[in-house]
Amino acid sequence: MNEERPRYSDEELEEFRQLILAKIDTATALYEELCQSLRNNEGNDTADTSPTFKILEEGANVLEREATARLAERQRQFINHLKAALVRIDNKTYGICRATGKLIPKERLRVVPHATLCVEEKNNNPHH
16 A cells, blocks of 8 residues: 655646745835834824823834834744745645644645645634
8 A cells, every 4th residue: 555645746746836935025025114113103202292192102113113114023933834835835844734644735825825724623623
């Protein structure tokens, strides 16, 4: 009996590699934009406006900075997940469900290229 594990062909892996590289480029550009925005906001000082307005504006700036910082962190993690997916492509283990060992459908990988679980497993174990 042939015990070879299922895997995507080299051509399919190459197709996913190109998809992931494009996503990394886009995600990196957004990440750099968010970091730039955070750096620019540091020097943002409003000139002599009313004290009440200044307090409100500073509060809004803090919330905006926190939201931007969270977005930047999420982008950084997303980029790391995508890079890890490239390693799996190199190892030819890309697209194999961690839980079942079966191939994750191409449709799912096109939407979530760094997925390591098939939809069923993801839904059964939402904390993965």
